[in-house]
Amino acid sequence: MDIVLDNLDLMGRALGYTLLFFVIAAVLSLTLGTVLAAMRVGPVSVLRRAAAAYVTLVRNTPLLVVLLFFRVAGPKVGLNFSFVDLQLGQWRINNIFAALVVGLSIYTAAFVCEALRSGINAVPLGQAEAARAIGLPFGGVMTQVVLPQAIRASVPPMASVQIALLKNTTVCGALGVVELFARMRSFTNNDPTQRVGIFIAFAALFVVLVLIVSFVANRLERRWRIA
Amino acid sequence: MSGAPSVLFDAPGPATVRRHRLYTVLALVVLAGALALVGWRLYVEGQFAYDQWEVFITPRFVEAILVDGVWVVLQMAAAAVVLSLAFGLVFGVAKLAESPLVRLPATYVVEFFRAVPVLLLMILIFFSYGVTRGDSGAYWSVVLALMLYNGSVLAEVVRAGILAVPKGQSEAGLAIGLARGRVTRLILLPQAVKIMLPSIISQCVVALKDTSLGYAVAAPGLVRLMSSIYQQFGNQFATLVVTAALYVLMCSALTLLATWVQRRYVGEKQALAISETAGTDAATGKVV
Amino acid sequence: MRLKRTKAAAAAVGLGLALSACGGSAGEPETGAEGAEAPEWEVVESPEFEAGTAMAELAEAGEVTIGVKFDQPGLGFKGATDDMPSGFDVELAKMLAGQLGIAAEDITFEETISDNREPYLQQGRVDLVLATYSITDERRQIVGQTGPYLITGQQVLVPADSDVEGIEDLQGEEVCAAAGSTSLENVEAEGAVPAPADNYAACVDDVLNGTVPAMSTDGAILLGYAAEQEGELKVVGDEFSEERIGVGYSKERPEMCEFINDALQASFDDGTWAEAYEYTLGGEGVEVPDPPALDDCQA
Numbered sequence: 054m055d056i057v058l059d060n061l062d063l064m065g066r067a068l069g070y071t072l073l074f075f076v077i078a079a080v081l082s083l084t085l086g087t088v089l090a091a092m093r094v095g096p097v098s099v100l101r102r103a104a105a106a107y108v109t110l111v112r113n114t115p116l117l118v119v120l121l122f123f124r125v126a127g128p129k130v131g132l133n134f135s136f137v138d139l140q141l142g143q144w145r146i147n148n149i150f151a152a153l154v155v156g157l158s159i160y161t162a163a164f165v166c167e168a169l170r171s172g173i174n175a176v177p178l179g180q181a182e183a184a185r186a187i188g189l190p191f192g193g194v195m196t197q198v199v200l201p202q203a204i205r206a207s208v209p210p211m212a213s214v215q216i217a218l219l220k221n222t223t224v225c226g227a228l229g230v231v232e233l234f235a236r237m238r239s240f241t242n243n244d245p246t247q248r249v250g251i252f253i254a255f256a257a258l259f260v261v262l263v264l265i266v267s268f269v270a271n272r273l274e275r276r277w278r279i280a
Numbered sequence: 281m282s283g284a285p286s287v288l289f290d291a292p293g294p295a296t297v298r299r300h301r302l303y304t305v306l307a308l309v310v311l312a313g314a315l316a317l318v319g320w321r322l323y324v325e326g327q328f329a330y331d332q333w334e335v336f337i338t339p340r341f342v343e344a345i346l347v348d349g350v351w352v353v354l355q356m357a358a359a360a361v362v363l364s365l366a367f368g369l370v371f372g373v374a375k376l377a378e379s380p381l382v383r384l385p386a387t388y389v390v391e392f393f394r395a396v397p398v399l400l401l402m403i404l405i406f407f408s409y410g411v412t413r414g415d416s417g418a419y420w421s422v423v424l425a426l427m428l429y430n431g432s433v434l435a436e437v438v439r440a441g442i443l444a445v446p447k448g449q450s451e452a453g454l455a456i457g458l459a460r461g462r463v464t465r466l467i468l469l470p471q472a473v474k475i476m477l478p479s480i481i482s483q484c485v486v487a488l489k490d491t492s493l494g495y496a497v498a499a500p501g502l503v504r505l506m507s508s509i510y511q512q513f514g515n516q517f518a519t520l521v522v523t524a525a526l527y528v529l530m531c532s533a534l535t536l537l538a539t540w541v542q543r544r545y546v547g548e549k550q551a552l553a554i555s556e557t558a559g560t561d562a563a564t565g566k567v568v
Numbered sequence: 569m570r571l572k573r574t575k576a577a578a579a580a581v582g583l584g585l586a587l588s589a590c591g592g593s594a595g596e597p598e599t600g601a602e603g604a605e606a607p608e609w610e611v612v613e614s615p616e617f618e619a620g621t622a623m624a625e626l627a628e629a630g631e632v633t634i635g636v637k638f639d640q641p642g643l644g645f646k647g648a649t650d651d652m653p654s655g656f657d658v659e660l661a662k663m664l665a666g667q668l669g670i671a672a673e674d675i676t677f678e679e680t681i682s683d684n685r686e687p688y689l690q691q692g693r694v695d696l697v698l699a700t701y702s703i704t705d706e707r708r709q710i711v712g713q714t715g716p717y718l719i720t721g722q723q724v725l726v727p728a729d730s731d732v733e734g735i736e737d738l739q740g741e742e743v744c745a746a747a748g749s750t751s752l753e754n755v756e757a758e759g760a761v762p763a764p765a766d767n768y769a770a771c772v773d774d775v776l777n778g779t780v781p782a783m784s785t786d787g788a789i790l791l792g793y794a795a796e797q798e799g800e801l802k803v804v805g806d807e808f809s810e811e812r813i814g815v816g817y818s819k820e821r822p823e824m825c826e827f828i829n830d831a832l833q834a835s836f837d838d839g840t841w842a843e844a845y846e847y848t849l850g851g852e853g854v855e856v857p858d859p860p861a862l863d864d865c866q867a
Contacts, residue, residue, distance in 0.1 A: 096289045097300055099307045113485070113531035114524045115492035117503055122524075125770070126516040128777035130325045135778065145761055147742060148779060173288075181288050191289040199288060220397040227496050227747045229763045229774070231756075234399055238748035238764075241407060242683075252404045256396045263395040340649050412687035495766065498681055508648045511769040 056244045057254045067236035068258070069144050074154060074222040074232060079215055081158035086165025093166060094173055096191055104166065111163035116224055120156040124228050127152055149229035157221060164214040172207025173199060205277040212270030216263055233258065322517070332515040336522055341509065349502035350526060356419065356501065357488040360426035364487065365480070367431025372438025373464060386435075393432040399493055401425040406497040418499035422491060430487050437479045441472035474545050481538035485531050492527075502526060607659060607843040609666040622821035626695060627669045634661045635680030635694035635816075639767045642792020642849045643700050646679070653677050655792070657698040659844040660717055660835070664696065664815070667831045682749065686711050689818050696824075697816030700786060703863070707816075714825045715814025717832050717841070719860045720788040721807020722754055725775060727800065732782055734805025735760065744771035744783040751785040754809055760784075768793070776800060786811050791849050812860070825865035832862060 057064060092104035111119065127133060134151035176199050184198040226234030237255045241248045292300060322328060335341045374386035393401070402425035409424075410417030445468050453463035492503040502523060510519040617624035626632050636657050637644035646653035652672075662672045680688055680699045688694045689711045703713045724743070726732045735743075738760045745752040747764035756762045763780050765771045771783040772793050783790075790803045815832075817824040835841040836859035845856045 094288055096292065097303045097307055099304050099311070103307070103311055109532070110524075110528060113489075113528040113535070115489040115503070115527055117492045117495060118520060118524050118527065121503075121507075121516075122520050124779075125510070125773065126520045128774075128779050129514075129516045130322055130327055132321075133777070133779065145740075145742075147761075149742065149763060185289070194288055216395075220395075223397040223399045224493065226399070227764060227766050229742075229744070229765060229780075231762050231764060234397070234403075235747055235764045237400065238403065239753060241403070242748040242750070243753065245407070248404070248407055252400065256392070256400060259397060259400070260392060260395040344649055407683065411684045412691060412693075505648060507766070507770075511773070512647050514773075516773070 056240050056247060057251060060240070063236060066143055067231055067233045070150075070230050070232035071219075071222050071262075073141075073144060073146070073150075074157060074225060074230075075215075075219050077154050078157035078161060078218055078222075081154070082161035082165050082214075082218065083211075085158060085162035087169060089162060089166035090169035090173070091195065093170055094195075108163045108166055111160055112167070114160075116157075116160050116221055119160045120153055120224060120228055123152040123156040123159075124149070153225045153228060153230060157218065157225070160221070161214060161218045164217070165211065168207045168210035168214050169203060171210055172203035172205075175206040176202045205274070208270055208274040208277065212266060215270075216266050219262055219266060220259065327517045332513075332518040335509060335513055335515065336518070345502070345505060345509075345522075345526075348500060349505045350530070352419075352500050353488070353491045353502045354530070356423055356426075356491045356494070356499075357484065359423045360430060360487045360491070361484050363423065363427035364429075364431035364434050364483070367427055368434025368438050371431065371435035372442070375435060375439050376442060376464075378460065390432045390435045393428045394436070396429075398425055398429040398490055399496055401428055402493060402497055410497065415500055418494065418497045421497050422494035422499045422501075426487050426490055429490075430483055433483055433486075434480065437476050437483070438472070441476035441479075442468045444475050445471045477545055478538050478542040481534060481541060485534050485538075488531060488534065489527065605843070606847055607663075607840050609659075609663045609672070609840070611666045611671050612669050615667065615669045617827075618823075621823045622695075622818075623668060623824065623827050630670060631674045631676065632665050632668060632670050632696070633676040633678055633694045634665070635678050635685060635688055635697040635699050636661060637681075637699045638679040639769060640700060640789050640792065641769075641796050643789060644698070645792075646677075654848070656718070656788070656844055656848040657700065659848060660815075660832075660841075661696065661698045663835055663840065663844070664698075664828065664831055667827070667834075682746075685816060689816055692818065695817070696828075699816075700789065700813055701816050702786075702811040703814040710819065712817040712819050712822060712825060713814045714817070714828050714863060714865060715832065716812035716860050716863070717815065718788055718813040719857075720786045720811050720813065722751055722784055722809040722811070723787040723790055723803050723807055724782050724784045724805045725772075725790040725793060725801055725803055726782045727775060727778075728802050730781065730802075730804075732804060735784065735808055736805075738782055741782070742780040744774050744780045745785055746771070749785070755784050758808060772797070772801070786813075788813065788849060795849060814863075822865075829862050829865060 089104045089107060092100040093108070095101060123132070134148040134155070137146060137148055137151040139146040180202060181194055181199055184194040189197060222232060223234035226232050226236075226238065231239070233255060237251060240251045244251070326332070336345075371386050371390050374382050375390060377383045377386070402421055405424050406418060406421035410419075410421035413420070442464070449467055449471065450463050453467040454460075458466065491501055494501045495503045495507065498504065506519050506523045510516045513519075615623075615627050617627060636653055636655070638646040638653055640655065643655040644653050644657040645655050652658075658677070661675065661677070665672065665675050678688070678694050680694065680697055685697050685699060685701060686707065689697055697711075701707075701713065703716055707713055724732065724735050724738065732738060735755070735758045738758075741760055742763040743755045743760040744763045744765050745755055746767055752762045752764055760782075763774070765774065768783070768785060768789060771780070771785075774780045775783050776797065787803060787807060794801045794803050815828050817828065832841070835844075841859050842856045850856060
């Protein structure tokens with residue numbers, strides 16, 4: 054495990070990339086997923102079907118294939134993110150990073166949509182009926198009554214989805230950004246004798262990250278629980 | 281889904297119907313416009329040209345894709361699922377054991393493998409076991425990594441399934457003098473299986489999709505084969521469309537099976553909700 | 569819903585039939601430079617070796633297993649449906665087999681990746697390794713290595729119209745190399761941003777479509793890609809590392825060293841080495857270098 058301790062700066066940079074992937078893709082996927090969920094339960098049947106088709110297609114495609122679409126096929130058909138070129142301290146947000154973040158977000162959004170939908174389904178029927186009875190339109194029913202409760206109910210599945218996203222960032226490691234997984238491979242390549250130790254260090258880091266996300270989710274669930 | 285949307289909005293009156301018609305037209309225009317834009321871009325870039333797709337109607341490539349790609353992936357997924365079921369059964373039951381000597385280690389093992397990305401597991405297994413065994417080493421590295429991850433998820437499913445069986449069942453079993461093990465085996469598991477089936481099958485979909493990660497350890501499989509095809513012919517877009525289509529087809533078939541099994545054995549009840557959140561106080565075992 | 573899905577499935581099956589009924593062949597990538605002839609390797613008839621040596625065993629068996637790369641055009645490459653790999657390493661493998669009295673079609677080519685070359689030799693899964701196998705002291709502790717039959721260093725491959733003249737122009741820019749490879753480490757050490765890819769072919773695509781400004785690994789590998797994409801890519805800059813590519817054999821068969829060296833020296837002398845280079849790595853503007861000096865075999 055010495056190689057890990059001797060190269061804490063490299064570890065830190067890799068961890069930074071993993072966290073950047075996670076945070077940016079989490080925000081984007083939550084936004085896109087919420088829009089999809091609204092389309093999915095809304096009154097316009099075309100949108101309902103479009104959202105359902107999106108979810109079916111994306112959910113049944115492996116993440117790697119989705120990422121390769123943006124990373125490998127995108128540039129071939131003129132879809133590149135060359136306008137993205139940022140330097141955040143020692144982290145470089147370039148076209149590769151952008152393509153991978155978009156892929157992660159598009160993939161995760163399908164699961165966010167399903168998590169929200171299960172939350173909406175968990176809201177007792179009487180709530181929506183009461184909201185309609187006082188004359189609220191669909192938008193009002195959703196934003197004033199159903200969604201606030203649905204979001205609470207969907208905290209546990211949503212946390213699962215975001216934890217899966219955190220673990221899924223590792224798939225980016227062979228596609229052009231040196232995040233934790235790529236860093237682990239380079240460490241094990243440099244020092245094959247310490248392979249198991251290096252693995253345990255990285256695995257422990259992921260366990261800690263997952264525990265943090267779980268902790269936040271549990272706190273949110275508790276705070277938002279209806280008394 | 282049935283009935284849910286209608287609860288959220290009133291049956292539309294004439295004005296609303298008109299408004300919805302307007303929305304429908306607008307939505308159609310936007311969607312069609314977006315699709316047309318994508319199609320036009322693809323056309324301009326020559327992605328519909330025959331030479332981009334020719335390889336997929338060339339018999340020897342079709343054969344390679346079906347035999348070395350699809351068939352291998354299905355085999356891998358099947359092996360991983362069978363092994364994870366065994367793993368999940370053992371650890372799921374162990375997590376419910378009376379003795380903390382059994383329960384705690386089982387809990388830690390399950391929580392660990394659920395939290396570690398499956399790709400990390402795959403690399404570790406590959407380098408400590410698979411690397412000297414050629415293609416079959418890579419193959420089994422993928423299967424074993426998927427077993428550990430999916431097995432841990434299934435352990436949660438098993439635990440939740442057993443807990444979902446009404447308490448009276450195990451009490452009745454104990455009352456007629458059965459030992460704990462036999463109560464689990466004879467009374468709880470047969471009933472729990474019914475509740476668990478849909479979750480098990482959706483975990484099969486996850487395993488099937490995750491076989492694609494074998495690409496990182498140069499394991500045989502569909503994505504690896506396809507990447508060698510697009511590297512040879514430079515038809516990335518066409519190849520990935522075909523790859524995605526094959527996976528969607530395989531996974532949809534499995535999902536259909538899951539829906540059918542649920543209707544047949546479980547009724548319209550919702551499937552078990554298994555939380556990914558680690559820590560025992562998470563909402564595991566809750567039946568929604 | 570159910571009806572629609574059935575229809576879709578039926579359509580897919582119909583499509584499948586139509587596809588398999590349709591003929592047509594897809595283009596093969598050209599290996600080797602235009603005009604260069606494939607070298608013909610002599611297959612020695614009933615070669616004589618001292619009894620009990622590994623060479624005698626292999627010649628007796630009439631077959632040999634050789635580890636090569638499958639993903640590096642010019643050196644060792646095998647397409648999705650090719651029967652045989654091709655490239656410079658593969659040609660020299662055929663040469664060595666010929667000296668053992670073994671024809672090319674009796675060679676079993678096994679894919680070796682960077683991580684499994686030593687274990688394969690130690691376990692006897694392969695008899696020889698010719699897989700861009702750099703000679704290093706660490707490796708010589710556990711396996712036998714001789715040669716080099718090629719000396720290259722890490723260079724940079726850029727688009728033909730790029731202004732980059734070497735790794736020093738790429739500070740803080742992305743440079744692609746295979747994930748987990750030493751090349752990627754070297755790129756990072758030189759101050760560029762490492763961009764890992766699954767393999768070098770993926771890197772070439774990234775350079776071609778402008779996703780990254782450059783890629784870097786052994787010059788010989790880069791020459792192979794430059795030859796494959798003539799006019800699109802060029803190799804630039806000084807070598808910022810020296811790789812001596814040699815033949816790997818098992819440490820338990822030290823007698824192979826002399827045999828390999830003799831065979832290599834013969835091919836250096838009679839010009840077949842140069843022919844193989846021209847055929848696999850050559851191309852417009854690529855000069856065939858002088859053969860390297862071989863290391864002595866330690867007794």
